[in-house]
Amino acid sequence: MDRNLNTLSRQIMELQIEHRDLDYLIDRMVADATHDELQLRRLKKRRLKLKDAITLLQLQLEPDVPA
Numbered sequence: 001m002d003r004n005l006n007t008l009s010r011q012i013m014e015l016q017i018e019h020r021d022l023d024y025l026i027d028r029m030v031a032d033a034t035h036d037e038l039q040l041r042r043l044k045k046r047r048l049k050l051k052d053a054i055t056l057l058q059l060q061l062e063p064d065v066p067a
Contacts, residue, residue, distance in 0.1 A: 008060055008061050012061070015053055019047060022047040
């Protein structure tokens with residue numbers, strides 16, 4: 001079980017790094033007036049999917065709380 005938690009933690013960290021990199025890239029593109037709008041939309045969509053994946057993994061790490 002402990003090994004599974006380490007794997008989840010590692011996956012979360014990797015996704016967070018990718019999310020941060022996309023944030024930086026998106027900010028750079030927005031600052032450039034000649035950016036490709038389609039590519040920008042795709043990057044934003046990818047960033048949102050990463051955020052969702054991070055949230056799902058974080059929920060798996062947290063113990064179940066009785067309702």
